[in-house]
């Protein structure tokens with residue numbers, strides 16, 4: 001049994017080590033959830049926003065495998081979403097912190113047909129608050145809704161065009177080293193066009209995966225790490241104490257009092273961390 005457990009531990013460790021986490025960020029409507037579906041080869045695992053206005057309500061994850069490499073896609077909400085309350089955004093940020101534990105392989109900054117002034121501001125704010133100077137090194141810009149994406153000349157022309165028409169965006173592209181043009185048309189309409197769009201999506205998928213550089217380097221943004229470690233530590237200690245209080249009958253009154261005091265302290269500290277997180281969010285949102 002022990003040997004089995006040891007083997008299992010090694011397998012688990014290997015498994016964990018090999019999962020490459022991909023974080024999707026960007027303005028609502030840019031095409032993050034669609035890319036997530038395309039990457040994991042599923043039609044509607046990730047909730048895509050519709051014309052009725054519904055969109056991803058909380059952070060979602062899914063694994064996929066390609067060339068024997070395991071990946072996990074993390075589709076975020078809240079990191080750039082102006083349409084949610086600060087409280088909700090905070091709990092999403094905490095969830096993102098938890099998910100990226102162990103580090104990120106790649107960040108995909110997803111943008112649609114127009115990179116706006118708001119997105120430009122967002123990039124620098126995120127770099128300063130949630131991430132740090134390494135942000136651009138781990139980020140690839142994905143420009144969606146570009147039907148000419150298979151034609152290299154078209155992509156080059158569009159990049160040159162951006163240099164003239166949107167120099168702020170061009171500066172970010174140069175900082176991140178790369179921009180990948182794709183198109184992931186919706187799977188709607190006649191069966192024939194659905195099939196054709198599936199093929200187009202498969203080509204986008206290939207393009208994105210081909211852009212992944214083989215590397216074991218991982219990025220765990222220090223601000224998120226700090227936030228998540230404190231959060232998790234405080235929460236776990238509080239839960240443990242509450243459980244002990246409830247389940248251990250033979251505690252002295254003095255011990256009970258001490259434990260209750262510590263729980264109060266932890267609650268305060270959790271609030272402090274929450275406030276810190278909300279401050280981060282306020283500067284991003």
Ligand SMILES: Nc1nc2c(ncn2[C@@H]2O[C@H](COP(=O)(O)OP(=O)(O)O)[C@@H](O)[C@H]2O)c(=O)[nH]1
Nearest residue numbers: 028029030031032033034048049144145183184
């Ligand atoms: N034609 C086209 N539509 C896209 C593309 N990517 C996303 N969409 C559409 O744009 C809308 C928003 O996409 P969604 O993935 O929900 O964006 P998110 O808010 O960033 O997650 C949906 O109606 C998608 O079908 C694309 O590359 N091409």
Ligand SMILES: [Mg+2]
Nearest residue numbers: 032033047056
């Ligand atoms: Mg979405």
